Amino acid sequence: MTAKKAGLNKLVEERNKKILALRAKGMTLKAIAEATSSGLSTVKSVVRKTEEPRRLSPPCSMSEGVERILPLVRKGMTKTAVAQHVGVSINTLANWYGVAKRIAQSENPALFQEPLAPEEKPSLRAGLGREPLPAGHPIAMDAIWRGLEKYREPLAL
Numbered sequence: 001m002t003a004k005k006a007g008l009n010k011l012v013e014e015r016n017k018k019i020l021a022l023r024a025k026g027m028t029l030k031a032i033a034e035a036t037s038s039g040l041s042t043v044k045s046v047v048r049k050t051e052e053p054r055r056l057s058p059p060c061s062m063s064e065g066v067e068r069i070l071p072l073v074r075k076g077m078t079k080t081a082v083a084q085h086v087g088v089s090i091n092t093l094a095n096w097y098g099v100a101k102r103i104a105q106s107e108n109p110a111l112f113q114e115p116l117a118p119e120e121k122p123s124l125r126a127g128l129g130r131e132p133l134p135a136g137h138p139i140a141m142d143a144i145w146r147g148l149e150k151y152r153e154p155l156a157l
Contacts, residue, residue: 019046065096066103073100076111 015036022032029047033040060068065088072082083093104111133140 016046016050019043020050023047062096062099065092066100069093069096070100070103073097074104074108074111 019032029043033043069082083090
């Protein structure tokens with residue numbers, strides 16, 4: 001290794017130590033980048049290589065997973081909120097969520113009932129049945145005239 005490369009490696013090591021020291025103090029990545037005059041991507045790379053990866057909760061059996069999320073499902077939390085709270089991916093949570101939802105629903109059916117749609121006022125057409133409208137019926141004539149309005153020449157003033 002040449003003296004130039006050795007000096008460069010020493011500078012990189014010093015920069016990395018400084019980045020890690022600032023990270024240990026609790027500084028954000030952006031603040032570290034500004035303090036060390038390094039790029040944000042460089043800081044992220046150094047921190048990522050040295051920090052222990054965040055592990056999600058260890059995988060568990062179906063019954064353990066359902067037991068963990070059942071209180072949250074009873075509260076009415078969404079899948080994404082439950083997944084973040086428990087620390088698992090949504091795909092893992094999907095295995096447990098259906099079972100937990102059925103248990104919670106059997107205990108409290110009102111919790112998962114769909115809200116009733118507001119009653120719609122019956123239209124005139126609904127009262128006429130499914131048969132075609134007779135010729136000259138006011139609804140049909142109004143529709144025809146509205147369709148023809150776009151072809152009408154503007155009034156000259």
